Amino acid sequence: MSSALVALLLPMASVTGHAADTSTAVVTGVVFSDKNGDGSQKKGEPGIRGVSVSDGVTIVQTDADGRYRLETDPGRRTAEIVFVTQPAGYLAPPDESMTPQFYRQLGELDVGQEATASFGLIPAPKNRNGDFTFGLLTDPQSLMLSEEGRGIFEGLVGELNNLTAEPDFLVNAGDLTQNSTDEEFVRYKSTTATSRVPVWPIVGNHDFEDSDLYDNYRKHLGPEWYSFDYGNRHFVMLENTSGFSDPPQLEWMRNDLATNAKKNKEVVVVAHRPMNSPATAGGADSPAPFIEVLEQYNTKLVLSGHTHKNDVDLTAVEGAAHVVTNATSSTLDQSPNGFRVVSFKGREIDYPFKMYDVERSLAVTSPAPGAQVAQGDGMVQVNAYNTTSNVTDVRYRIDRGPWRKLRQSSDFTWTAATRGRDLSLGNHSIEVRAKDDAGKTWSESSGFSVVRSESLNVPRAGADWAMFKGNSAYTGAAEDVLAPELQPAWSYRTPGTILTSSPVIVDGVVYIGTRDENGAENHAVHAVDLATGRALWRFPTDGQVEGTPVVANGIVYASTVRGTLFALDAKTGKKRWSITKGDSEDGVHRGWMYEQPNYEDGVIYQVYSIGERRLMALDAATGKQLWDTRLDGGWISETPSALGDGRLYVAGDNDWLVALNAKTGAEEWRGEPASCTNTTPTFSDGLLYLGCEGDELVVLNASTGKEVWRYSSPEESYLRGTPTGSSPAIADGVAYMGFSNGNVSALDAKTGQLLWTHRTGGGITSSPIISGGTLYVGSSDGFVYGFDRATGEKKWSFEIGAWVASSPAISGNALVVGAWDGNLYAFTGSGKLGEE
Structure with missing residues (x-):
């Protein structure tokens, strides 16, 4: 390592003696304009006035000569760090890993000791420009777990390097490691070293251990909270896993904003955990006091990760967009891996999500x-x-x-x-x-x-397809027969995205839920005429509609990730009633409903999470609660309840599966078959079928929960983390299942014997649907397929050119499916209605 680089890593930091005040240690130094970039102050390199210097508790500012004096408590952390707030017009020089060196490691200090730490900042006139962009990625925590995970992280950094408009810097929003080990931090830094621009990190819950708290993170990457300026905006980097319960952080933020966010300067906050979900801590770790302070300033953007999902909420922090980005490692809402490019242009702020690894x-x-x-x-x-x-x-x-x-x-x-x-x-x-x-x-x-x-055939309705996979047991078999070749009939376009929400068809109307990766305007429920593809109505919702709507007795039921279940008039789209879960006493919302509702005999069943997962039964006409039962866990799961033999079956995090009495909500049995958090259970002939992590199909006795058989699909997954989001279709003694490795497989429903397999070019999250002798399913390779049920031979395919994680709906002579491009696609058969 060259002497110049050493100077950049630890320039002018030393312990010099003892301070007069025996209750603290004293750090002094100078912040200067390092014009030649050698890390030491030379003639003609003046001090910089008014730069904030801090130890994470106290903030002082440099004088006219760039000098400062900071008293610090040496007992607060094992090793002491002081840091500066990078001012506009300057850059903290990055080290070998492209991490900005805005901080100085001082080691263990004693009470009364004196130390010096000076900071050379590189003049950067471009940094004063209010128009700039940065890349945002988060949760690359699989570095320790697999080479594939490291490859994704390196690939994302490489794609950010190759953006047409190179970003000015990158932000990594936490969970940089899995277990906060030295090896992982070294591997993390070796990856960020490939970036062409500086990478600003923050702490995630996987980046420290309770035993030594932040020591490893601090050793490798600096302070656990800090701030910097770029252009005319102030960035505040917070630690909100346990740091929100640490009083000095709140006091530090108050002082930092009072000092550095004057004159209505726009504020951008980055904190690993969202401030609007069940993953948001409560009690002493509540974000409420921080939100209260942030709302006193011109806070425009709050950026988070942690949940491995995309989400945009314009209500969590008044005046700001609260933006969550899915994980570099593996996603939990089954969306594509990716990153955001955050741009500031005048008063406009954009934060589009970019899907990973798509080339022309x-x-x-x-x-x-x-x-x-x-x-x-x-x-x-x-x-x-x-x-x-x-x-x-x-x-x-x-x-x-x-x-x-x-x-x-x-x-x-x-x-x-x-x-x-x-x-x-x-x-x-x-x-x-x-x-x-x-x-x-x-x-x-x-x-x-x-x-x-x-x-040409015009789409004509037949039997209603009123819920996901056609019925409350989720068997996925259509009454109407629709044989290939299919012809495209129409496309209904939205500006949002459609992921796992799937269309339903009732009385000649198609209903679908949409998401918005880049804002909140396109969270909605849509009603579309089946015959023409013409929009009938659109109801904006308070969050993504991740699951599939249910239609019963003239009412459309749809749940949102914000924890709200809406009941809408099927003809007009007007709200009949709604119920929201997760509003807390501290004013912070902590509710999720990623799961779709289920319906039978006048009752709506809805799984939700408020820090623990629960299942409630409501009168479908009025929304009156009939019962509400605690399930288990509280982490993200997308498994709704399947109905069969008078029971509701719900899987969740920590490998558990619960069977409840549908009338009373009483628990009948509980088991731990496997991790099955992304799939929808299927009930058929006394058996329960679940797609589980690792591309397994697990089959249980629905009365007892005992395992009957298990099948593992052998090929390598196309999807990171090997989720199994597809749900099997069952008919005539055969189970049809899609896997993340791209396989669509037919198995004997009683024994699990493999009958046939056809591999597509992408992971299967879409659930297969049976119509006559054909099996229809979508794939992340951008195609919708039709397979011969008996042989697995491909009979038909249609290229959409975007992920098809939505599952087909079939009614009359029409098949309708959604895609990641935000559009609904309708197809008709070439023969007469009912012909095979």
């Missing part, structure tokens, strides 16, 4: 390859995406005619109406070309045919 994707969904299009009526629709750039222009031409522009409707989708541009009957070609802000282009071409409109 392009799919034409209308007119789709090989599709038939009605003469005189059509729409060009394309999905285009690239992780490291922004798609800025998409154009199409038909039969090598003039190029025409498409308009963007979501992060993925671009469209244009072609009405009035009649094409002759017969075969035609389409070329599509996408261009990004790096100036790169990519293209696709395909063929389609124009036919008379009367030769």
